[in-house]
Amino acid sequence: MDFRDTPDEAVFRAELRTWLTNNVPTGTGTSEAAADTDLESVRHNWNRTLHEAGYAGLTWPREYGGQGLAPTYQAIFHEETAAADAPASNNYVGLNIAGPTIIAWGNDEQKRRFLPPLLSGDEIWCQGFSEPGSGSDLAGARTKAVLDGSSWIVNGQKVWSSFAHLARWCVLLVRTDPSASKHAGLSYLLVDMHSPGVEVRPLRQLTGESEFNEIFFTDVRVPRESILGAPGDGWKVAMTTLEHERGTASFALAAWLQRNLSRLIDLAHERGRDGTIPADDPLIRDAIAHEWVSYQALRFTNYRSMTTILKTGSPGPESSVTKLAWSEANQRLTKLARSIQGADGSLDGPDAVWDGFWQYEQLRSRGNTIEGGTSEILRNIIAERVLDLPRSR
Numbered sequence: 183m184d185f186r187d188t189p190d191e192a193v194f195r196a197e198l199r200t201w202l203t204n205n206v207p208t209g210t211g212t213s214e215a216a217a218d219t220d221l222e223s224v225r226h227n228w229n230r231t232l233h234e235a236g237y238a239g240l241t242w243p244r245e246y247g248g249q250g251l252a253p254t255y256q257a258i259f260h261e262e263t264a265a266a267d268a269p270a271s272n273n274y275v276g277l278n279i280a281g282p283t284i285i286a287w288g289n290d291e292q293k294r295r296f297l298p299p300l301l302s303g304d305e306i307w308c309q310g311f312s313e314p315g316s317g318s319d320l321a322g323a324r325t326k327a328v329l330d331g332s333s334w335i336v337n338g339q340k341v342w343s344s345f346a347h348l349a350r351w352c353v354l355l356v357r358t359d360p361s362a363s364k365h366a367g368l369s370y371l372l373v374d375m376h377s378p379g380v381e382v383r384p385l386r387q388l389t390g391e392s393e394f395n396e397i398f399f400t401d402v403r404v405p406r407e408s409i410l411g412a413p414g415d416g417w418k419v420a421m422t423t424l425e426h427e428r429g430t431a432s433f434a435l436a437a438w439l440q441r442n443l444s445r446l447i448d449l450a451h452e453r454g455r456d457g458t459i460p461a462d463d464p465l466i467r468d469a470i471a472h473e474w475v476s477y478q479a480l481r482f483t484n485y486r487s488m489t490t491i492l493k494t495g496s497p498g499p500e501s502s503v504t505k506l507a508w509s510e511a512n513q514r515l516t517k518l519a520r521s522i523q524g525a526d527g528s529l530d531g532p533d534a535v536w537d538g539f540w541q542y543e544q545l546r547s548r549g550n551t552i553e554g555g556t557s558e559i560l561r562n563i564i565a566e567r568v569l570d571l572p573r574s575r
């Protein structure tokens with residue numbers, strides 16, 4: 183892997199940087215906007231702005247609205263948008279999870295139907311995998327779909343579905359053959375969230391936001407052809423989804439970490455309310471240096487996974503390493519930011535340092551080691567599928 187931009191990539195980076203300087207709305211980065219009641223419209227407008235400027239779907243096929251560029255351009259995009267503090271997308275699931283899975287498994291008609299409105303942000307997606315009785319044990323999904331003429335009839339419940347309250351479509355893992363083995367009995371449906379019988383109930387998170395939801399399905403009719411792969415392929419299709427959930431976005435994760443790391447360094451240089459400057463303390467400098475080294479390791483691991491993507495088109499199980507390292511680093515970093523505030527670190531809201539920015543970040547970071555596979559599950563995957571160690575069970 184050559185770590186430098188090619189001449190074309192360097193031009194792309196420079197143009198993007200200028201474009202971001204002129205177009206990023208101020209004060210709308212992920213966390214500053216946490217309290218912004220109009221966050222959804224900010225994010226929606228940002229999706230549109232990116233799409234109109236040709237920055238949506240950089241690596242996606244041109245015939246479905248993408249730009250047909252190499253994955254390195256997507257990595258540059260993630261680095262530059264994070265550095266510019268651009269708003270997050272409310273179609274994160276669509277762009278990083280559903281879209282790549284439809285590209286990998288969808289037929290032409292499905293790609294034509296679903297990819298363009300997904301890229302433009304006109305149709306938001308959610309992911310219906312986890313259930314009350316099966317999160318880590320995804321293959322234990324019990325929501326069932328039974329074929330009835332030209333429709334699947336879906337009954338069951340999903341939980342923790344991010345953005346389901348905004349979504350028009352859901353990638354849904356269902357059991358279609360209860361007599362088959364656990365993994366072989368699953369199928370992967372594309373479900374219209376406006377169908378009769380779909381009920382979404384938002385759940386409140388630790389941060390106070392309602393970003394994820396329960397979804398109840400009662401006799402929901404889904405057209406027979408709204409399936410990715412064949413009936414019984416659900417587990418294989420879901421593995422593609424999870425590789426992208428943990429892998430495609432890895433440059434974005436590293437870029438967010440770097441952004442928080444530079445903010446942490448700014449914070450350490452500010453005189454605290456007790457009159458001291460945290461960066462004067464060698465133990466704090468040591469802890470920050472430790473985080474900087476972790477970030478560099480993550481960055482170079484990403485380059486290695488980029489080489490896998492360039493060779494195979496897919497991130498592979500190694501993507502679990504990035505997701506694990508990033509989520510744990512972000513928790514340590516936000517905890518460190520609170521601890522260097524001393525007693526002020528226990529305040530929240532407008533009374534807190536930086537209006538509670540770090541308090542919000544730390545609470546939100548708790549979910550990072552759970553969503554997209556818990557740290558324990560990722561360690562199992564790394565042991566068994568990357569390091570080829572004996573299976574735990």
Ligand SMILES: Cc1cc2nc3c(=O)[nH]c(=O)nc-3n(C[C@H](O)[C@H](O)[C@H](O)COP(=O)(O)OP(=O)(O)OC[C@H]3O[C@@H](n4cnc5c(N)ncnc54)[C@H](O)[C@@H]3O)c2cc1C
Binds near residue numbers: 317
């Ligand atoms: C912010 C957030 C957003 C999310 N968004 C979505 C979404 O959009 N769509 C979706 O489908 N899901 C989503 N999830 C759900 C997430 O994928 C699950 O919470 C996760 O897979 C864990 O499942 P669980 O909650 O059922 O916990 P469990 O599977 O019950 O695990 C409980 C504990 O046991 C441990 N454990 C379980 N099995 C093993 C094992 N074999 N070896 C070692 N330890 C084990 C786990 O690590 C965990 O600590 C989201 C979760 C969060 C926090």
